Amino acid sequence: MAYSEKVIDHFKNPRNVGTLDKESSSVGTGLVGAPECGDVMRLQIEVDKESGMIKDAKFKTFGCGSAIASSSLATEWLKGKSIDDALAIDNMEIVEELALPPVKIHCSVLAEDAIKSAITDYKSKNGL
C-alpha cells in the first residue's frame, strides 16, 4: 500500500514528539489503544489556565505510519486552540487531511479519542 505524501512527511518528520509533565495541573494526558492491537497513542496538552487556550501539545505513538501521522497532525492542530475548539476536532478531518485509506480510518479515530481523553484528564484535574 502506498502512503500519501502527507503521511510520509509526518512520519519522517514528526511534529511535537515528546513528553510533558503529567503531574502538572496544567497538563492533560490521554493514553489510548493497546499494544496487542498494534496502536498506542499518548497525547498531552498544556493549557493556559486563564485563557483556556492550548499552549503546547506533545505526543508519542506506537503504531503504523498512519497512526504516527494522525497523532503528529493532531498536535499541530491543537496548539493555539481553545479546549472547546479542540473538542470539536472530528476524525474525518484527519482522514481528509492525510488522505487515509479506509483500512486506516481507525488511526484517525484513535487520534480523536486521544484528544478527548487528554482534555478529560485536564478538566478532571482542574474540577472543570
Next chain:
Amino acid sequence: MSKPIQIYLDNNATTPCDPRVVDTMLPFFYEMPGNAASRSHPFGWQAEEAVDYAREQIADLLAVSSKEIIFTSGATESDNLALKGAFEMYARKGNHIITLKTEHKAVLDSCKKIEKMGGEVTYLDVERDGRVDLNKLEAAIKPNTIMISIMWANNETGVIQPMKEIGDLCAKHGILFMSDATQAVGKIKTHPKEVGVHLLAFTSHKMYGPKGVGALYVSRKNPRVKVTSQLDGGGHERGMRSGTLNVPGIVGFGKAAYIANKEMEADAARLSVLRDKLENAFKQNIEEVYVNGNTEHRMPHVTNISFKHVEGEGLMMTFNQNVAVSSGSACTSASLEPSYVLMALGLGDDMAVSSIRFSLGRFTTEEEIDQTIKLITDGVNHMRELSPIWEMFKEGIDLDAVEWAEH
C-alpha cells in the same frame, strides 16, 4: 538524484528468476511454441521433449521417478489437489485429516473446504519453538485418519518439522503423509522417499524459477498413491491434472531445479553465515530483540525477529524504500489480525505485531546485509523514540499491569 538502494530480503515471498533460467525459457515462447499434448507434428514433439526433460530435472532434485511429478499452476493448486484429491480418493478408508495451525492458508483453507465436504480435520497446536510434538501428533491419530499434512518448513519462521519422525509415524499407522514443501524444495535436501512423504507440494517461484508453475510429487510405489483430479478436461498428467502444460514455465522450473540441485548446498552455507551475521548484529546493537521459533531446526536463509515495543508496519516504513522484508504486524495483513503463525507459537499479540521476517536469497550480498543492519537499527531507534510504551518500559512500568483502553 541517484536511485535509492534496493535490497531484497523477502525471498520467502518470491525469489527473483535466475537469469540462467530465463535464458533457457526464452526459445519456448516463440521459436518452439508447441503444445506438449500435440502428438502429430514436430512442434508438439519438441514441447513434449522439453517437458519430459524438465520433469527429469525436477525428479532428480527430489530423488524420485519423473513419473511421480504432476505439474500444476503453483503450490496453492498442488496443496488443493493433494488434500482434496486424496480426501475424495480415499473416502472409503476414512475422512479424518490431521494438520497444524501453522500451515499455509492453501492447506488450512483446503482443510476448511474438506470439512464442508463432510471431512473431519484436527488442527494441532505446535510447541513454542514452532515444531510439532510427536506424542501429541500420534495421540491425534484415529481409526478414520487417512492423512497427516505437515509442511516441511514454515514460511514465516523457517522452522523445519521433524519430517522423518512424522513419516515413520505415518508408516506405522498406515496413513498418508502429505507435505507442503514450498519453502524447502531447492533450498535444503527434500527427498520424500527418504523421510516417508507420499504427497509433496512445491512451486517454481520460490526456487529462482518463474511464477505460475508448480508441482505435486505423488508416490507411485510403496504405497501407490492416487488423487482425484480437481480440474476436469483433457486428462493430462496421468489424469490427475488436466490443462495444457505451461511449457516455458515448466522448462524454467526444470532448469531452476537443476541449478538448485548443484548449488543449494553452497548457497545454504553462505546464506546461513549472512543470516547469522544479521541476527547477531541486531542482538548486539539493539535491546529487547527476540528471535522467533526454533533456531536449530531452521531454514538457513530465514530469521523472524521481534523488535519489542515497536510496531512492525511502522518500522518497515522507516526503511522500505531501501529494504524489502515482511512483517507479522496486523496492519500488513488483509485480515488486520497479527500473524496466526506467530500467535500459534504462543507469542503475545504485542510480539507478533513487532515481528519482521528477513528471508535472504541466492543474490543477497554481504554488503547488502551490512547496509540492512544499519538501516534497521536506525529504524528501530527512530520508532522507539516515538514509542510511548518504550518510554514506559524504560521507566520500569509493568506493561502487562497497565489497563489499556482497547479499541
